[in-house]
Amino acid sequence: MSKHCDFCGRFFVPDPRVGNRQRSCFRKECQEARKRSSKRAWRERETPRGYFVGRYPYVKEWRHKRRSKVIQGMETALKAREGDPLAAELDAAMKRIGEITMENELLREKARRAHPLAPRRSKR
Ligand SMILES: [Zn+2]
Numbered sequence: 001m002s003k004h005c006d007f008c009g010r011f012f013v014p015d016p017r018v019g020n021r022q023r024s025c026f027r028k029e030c031q032e033a034r035k036r037s038s039k040r041a042w043r044e045r046e047t048p049r050g051y052f053v054g055r056y057p058y059v060k061e062w063r064h065k066r067r068s069k070v071i072q073g074m075e076t077a078l079k080a081r082e083g084d085p086l087a088a089e090l091d092a093a094m095k096r097i098g099e100i101t102m103e104n105e106l107l108r109e110k111a112r113r114a115h116p117l118a119p120r121r122s123k124r
Helices: 028-044 056-082 085-114
Strands: none
């Protein structure tokens, strides 16, 4: 299926997702012209006058509810994390591994200084 572009008049094949509703071809100038014309059409309708009027109280309440919901979600997540015994155990184990690694390194360095000519184990 092909159509005439409303803006340049050339033939084009509409995107299958838009189909027959597509008014402009794929050239940038035509797409911009189409956008300009649809913006003008929207402005010239009656709706825009007052489209945003009186919406603020609703938006304000919506934002407030949303904020409370987000904060509640964070608190729930934090509580779940604090109360997880496995996570606490893992934390302790990771800390212990860090300490042991540090200790091991210090001992290795001490041994190397005491016997500088001793064969060293290969480090990987
Ligand atoms: Zn065109």
